[in-house]
Amino acid sequence: MASAPVPAGTARGAGSRRSAWWAWLGLTPFAAYVLLFLALPTVLALASGLFTKTGAFTWSNLSALVDPAVLSTFASSTWVSLLTAIVGAVVGALVCYALLGMNPEGAVRQSVDAAAGVLAQFGGVMLAFAFIATIGVQGIITTLLKDSFGVNIFEGGTWIYEVPGLLLPYIYFQVPLMVITFMPALAALKPQWAEANATLGGTRASFWLHIGFPVLAPSFLASLLLLFANAFSSYATAAALISQGSQIVPLQIRAALTSETVLGRENLAGALALGMIIVVGVVMALYSLIQRRAARWQA
Amino acid sequence: MTAPLPRTQDNALLADAGEGTAVQLQGIVKSYSGNTVLHGVDLDIAPGEFVSLLGPSGCGKTTLLRVLAGLEGSDSGAVLLGGKDVSRVPTNKRDIGMVFQSYSLFPHLRVVENTAFGLRRRGVGKADAAKRALDALALVGLEEHADKFPHQLSGGQQQRVALARALVTEPKVLLLDEPLSALDAKVRVQLRDEIRRIQLRLGITTVFVTHDQEEALAVSDRIAVMSAGRIEQIGSPEELYGAPATASVAAFVGLSSVVGGTADGASVEVWGQTLPLQTPATGAVDVYLRPENVVFAEGADAAARGTVEESTFLGSMRRTVVRTDAGERVTVQHSPGIRPAFGDAVGIALLGEPVAARPRR
């Protein structure tokens, strides 16, 4: 049980005030580290969009953000992230539901928790390889479908190496992330509410309709936002599957970093980074806002 | 401070108050993975009666209540409400009202919406349901808080809303599963009196589960003392207090001390003192002594001598446990002015009140 926090410098006597200065000093290594490797790169990334290569201030890079080519990239990123977030959220919620009421220390819960942890962390590159091995041009399932059922899934083109090819791998890490994020909310549904609902004349269906879903809605929405941000930020899987091109925003940043002028603009990477951070930042801010509200009902 | 009940003519719930429904449990048997939790329990409750199920943790009282509610099924036996067998009827069709120990209220609904919930599930229109909900909230003195959310209320207030919610549908029977256990002591006393007052006024048959004997004694028409899946004794508070049927009942209700004595028909001899018996007995018996009937005495007045083992200050009185030279543990209830210390040598004697006794096995 955590003890109640005592504000530094209050009734603990002169001792704490004397040592306060070295305590502040103790914070500096970490503060310096975070400043140097988190704050500074972020500022540099965002600010680079405002300067030309020669160091002159300019708005021209930012105007790239309304370039049709860039806008369509943002659109692609958005629909991929939204679709995989929704599918991931719904499937993940169903998995959480299937686990409801099972012993948290039992074998099933423990292995699903471990599996979810592993798969949510599954490095993007390795995920890409796994899917190439499965539904790539020479993949096991591709071959199986072609040889045994005469179905050629790549009839219309090798979509696996284009944006649609990202959908399945993304869902593969979205679902475990949802399970990890949403399980606490589902577990916080009190059986007493279901029982109260029964004593008051409600059915199982009316329970979910009037109590279950409304109470879970904020957490579900928050998790959905998290999944969206997660997919939007994702780079490795796309980089491994799509070797060239700028179909989604992270890939466009890659192109901007590895070739000097894309679309004839300098420091496009910085502008793109700014655009990306705005999207992800807004989503994450909404996420934490809703999450705090939802936590109130889970207590 | 509890507000008085609203006037009958102003309150739909009070105006509708009827005669209550009889409840019967017949031969209820229930096991969980090999353990028998209820051994064929029978219980007859008259219309409008307030019956408490009292006992320690694990005695089966909550399970019995949940079987009555339909939240659990029994392996065998029947549940009858108003003479009708409802054993196969699911909970939501039994027309009962239930208050849980905690987390009763739905967190996302306002107080009035929570209260009106049962009415809405029965098809009552929104405006009508809200009005009746407000009447129910007036009954528990919370109509001003109608638009608040549960997390804005105290524990005691939440349980009162839960009570209003259970009563607004005018159910056949009201079931309460340790509703006060999670509350502060002072709130507990206020709320239990309020529950009793409302229950009397509405005339609704009520079953109340608790492990607190003082609570049960204070509010019940009858108490069923349970132990290890059986009802050991059922009777009015006075009966249970004065004439416990078994050692566990005596131990559970009223803090008796058990000492050895010799009975001779209408009286029994304990430590050389003769006391009247509540029910006749002969031979070697276990005698149940109430703490308020044991006093400190000196010199020749002392019937037994012993040493003080512990002494607890309880505000208006003190309770001291004395181990007699014969090895028996006896509780003495006395004024707080006397402050025995651990290890003191004391003498005790018995007031001449009738005692209960059971033959020694």
Place this chain on the structure above:
Amino acid sequence: MNSLAPSRLTRWIIGILVGAFFAIPLISTFLYTLHDPKGGMSWVNWHKLIDPAFASTLQPIWTGLGNSLVLAVVTVVIVLVLLAPTMILVHLRFPRLRPVFEFLALLPISIPAIVLVVGLSPIYLQIARMLGTGTWTLAFAYGITVLPFAYRAIQASIDAADLRTLSEAARTLGAGWPTVVIKVLAPNLRQGLLAASLISVAVVLGEFTIASLLNRQVFQTAMVVVRNQDPYLPAIFTLLALLLVFVLLLIIGRAARGHRKARS
């Protein structure tokens, strides 16, 4: 009895459908690695791991893996020597800073690696001048990447242990602060520190974005390079890495259960 819980049938249906979706790629990857160019299936690809003829093809992966392991170690050092003591300090001395710290620790989730790397580029140019272009310097960036995961693991431990009482007891018995942290507090945080370390190892082994765009050779970038020469080798290493991370997480889970048993 939990009246919310789904029926057994429902559990099984969901379990089988979702389980199949997740198992198929893994099984396929395994079957893929068994592909024999002469037709049919054999362990010929797995033999390449120890076959000297393929040593040069595999060399980038061994180099990359070695670099990643070094990076993992350095990152864990950063977590244990920089992050953990600071968290203890905040908990004991600056409880009001906790929300700030929490925000900070969760910030890397909101700032995608791909954005961060845009700003890390110039910084690493400077670092190259001072500390050389060794791959190990990436660990500085990785410490930030693992921050959210390590923070959550250690904070859970801190919340469960009563650090204030422990440190006060140790101090009244005459211990200096280094002794208190190393001999008294750390052992009680062992579970969280272990979890944070293992999660950091898992994240570092899987990291691609920053290494790739800063042109460093790590495990993941090596696999992409080798893929063009032999597509089966990366698949093999994917399975091995997955197995390793699974084992790491089981260890964390087992340690957590053992710890919980000891406490109750």
